[in-house]
Amino acid sequence: MENPKIKLLYIAGSGRSGTTMLARLLGELDGFVNVGEAARYLFDAPMQARQVPCGCGRAVSQCAFWKEKVQAIAPELAERGAAVVRMRKFASLLMASGGTNAPKQYRPILEAVTAVYRKVAAETGCKVIVDSSKNPANALLLSLASGIDLHVLHVVRNPHNVVASWARKKGYLATHPAKKVVAWWWSYNLLSELLRLKAQSYQLLRYEDFVRDPAACLQRAAAAVVDLAPSADFLVGSEATVRMQHVLAGNPDKLDSGKIRISDGNGGAAGSRSWAVNLTTLPLQLRYKYWPATRGPILRPTSTTSSI
Ligand SMILES: [Zn+2]
Numbered sequence: 001m002e003n004p005k006i007k008l009l010y011i012a013g014s015g016r017s018g019t020t021m022l023a024r025l026l027g028e029l030d031g032f033v034n035v036g037e038a039a040r041y042l043f044d045a046p047m048q049a050r051q052v053p054c055g056c057g058r059a060v061s062q063c064a065f066w067k068e069k070v071q072a073i074a075p076e077l078a079e080r081g082a083a084v085v086r087m088r089k090f091a092s093l094l095m096a097s098g099g100t101n102a103p104k105q106y107r108p109i110l111e112a113v114t115a116v117y118r119k120v121a122a123e124t125g126c127k128v129i130v131d132s133s134k135n136p137a138n139a140l141l142l143s144l145a146s147g148i149d150l151h152v153l154h155v156v157r158n159p160h161n162v163v164a165s166w167a168r169k170k171g172y173l174a175t176h177p178a179k180k181v182v183a184w185w186w187s188y189n190l191l192s193e194l195l196r197l198k199a200q201s202y203q204l205l206r207y208e209d210f211v212r213d214p215a216a217c218l219q220r221a222a223a224a225v226v227d228l229a230p231s232a233d234f235l236v237g238s239e240a241t242v243r244m245q246h247v248l249a250g251n252p253d254k255l256d257s258g259k260i261r262i263s264d265g266n267g268g269a270a271g272s273r274s275w276a277v278n279l280t281t282l283p284l285q286l287r288y289k290y291w292p293a294t295r296g297p298i299l300r301p302t303s304t305t306s307s308i
Contacts, residue, residue, distance in 0.1 A: 005149040006117045009225050010039075010139045011132040012195060014181075016165035016187035017157035020250050021252035021262065022221075023132035025214065027245050029222055030230040033126035034253065036247025039113060039142060040133035042073055043081030047249055052172055055247035055254045065123075065246040065296040081109040085138045088189050093140045097198055102144035110145040117148065128225050132250060136191040143198040151225045152199040154192040155205040158290050159185050159281040160274055161264060171252030182280050189284060201225070206288060211264045214238065238262045 010241065011019045036055060039307025041047055048070070054063040060070055073081075084093070084106065095104045102110055117129050133139070143150045160261070162185055166176045198201035201224040210217040219229040234241045244257045253260075278291065285291035 003118065003147060003196060005147055006114065006121055007128045007149045007151065007225050008117065008142065008298065009128055009130045009151045009153060009221070010142065010199075011130065011134065011153050011154040011155055012136050012139050012188070012192040013134055013157075014162060014185045015134060016162050016181075016251075017134075017155045018210065018264075019132045019134055019155050020052075020247075020254055021260075022153070022205075022207075022210065022218075023130050023247070023250070024157060024216055024242055024245060024254060025232075025235070025240055025262075026130045026221060027247075028240070028242055031127040032130055032228065032230070033120060033128070034130040034132070034245050034247055035117075035120060035122045036245075037131070037133040037249035038116065038120075039131050039138045040085075040135055041135055041222075041248035042070065042113060042116060043078050043085060045075070045078055045082065045108070046184060050172065052249055053255070055245045057244075057255055060109045060248065063246060066248065072115070073112050077108055077112055079186065080105075081112070081141075083140055084109060086134060087135070087137050087187060087191070090137045090140065090194075093137060093144075093256055094194065094198075097144055102146070103234055104130065106141065106144055109141070113142065114145050114147040123293065128222075134188065136188060137180075139192075139195050143195070151201045152197045152203070152280055153191070153224075154189075154195065154202065154204045155207055155210075156204065156288050159285065160277050163277055178277060182277060185281065186284060187290075207221050208264055211238070214240070214262050215228050 011023055013019055023034045026032050037206055051059055054060050054066055056063055060066050122127055123132045139152060142148055159182060163181050166181045170176055191289040203221060207218060215235045218232050223229040238261055240262060242257055242259050242260055247254050282291060
């Protein structure tokens with residue numbers, strides 16, 4: 001009998017948009033397992049060389065959960081995968097995804113990543129795998145895998161807060177200037193929107209709306225993938241109790257466990273560059289209803305699937 005498809009909830013969007021936090025909380029739902037940025041990590045030799053630890057705190061090469069799964073992907077295949085998921089390859093991937101079968105050159109990469117997800121599902125018994133690799137090109141590649149049922153959760157965050165977050169050193173993550181961050185914010189968000197053409201389901205969620213009502217947003221995101229959203233009883237208001245998770249890459253906050261607070265910590269921190277950020281992001285700020293500034297929820301959790 002043919003293997004059932006793996007249900008994958010892929011979190012897309014630009015970096016520092018709260019994707020690590022969202023993935024962690026989704027991974028606490030019954031039947032869901034968070035693998036962090038596995039799709040990205042498996043094909044990112046520089047990141048592997050930097051020895052970014054697993055969420056359990058061990059080096060990936062020492063983590064019993066990941067060690068063999070990562071080693072199973074030969075370095076030359078990892079290199080080929082890395083070349084395919086570059087953002088500038090998005091257009092050719094989109095063209096390639098028009099047919100009923102994945103083009104031959106992508107098949108070994110797709111088989112390798114599907115095999116990793118299958119092992120995760122078999123070992124954990126989960127119904128849904130949550131991958132927060134963010135990169136829309138990576139998600140597009142995964143949409144070509146015949147063994148994967150791709151669901152996309154596109155997370156956006158106010159660009160002022162994204163710029164402020166990248167300006168601050170955080171653990172093993174580098175800082176980046178506003179100009180570069182704004183370019184990423186544009187490209188990652190616009191290309192993530194195109195994933196609605198290829199995914200089984202696509203949802204848009206503003207991080208700020210998630211912070212206002214985390215439990216409702218989590219359950220809505222989960223309900224797109226499973227018939228009945230599991231309880232989010234590990235969440236009380238803005239406080240969550242989380243366990244250790246074996247997650248690859250992502251924000252160093254993943255190393256904390258126990259009680260964590262959900263907040264939008266960089267609010268109002270854009271400083272003197274804010275006029276430049278407004279000028280360069282205005283069309284998308286209008287699209288995502290960040291500008292003009294308003295108070296209170298704009299996109300309620302119940303409207304996260306609306307097209308805006
Ligand atoms: Zn681990």
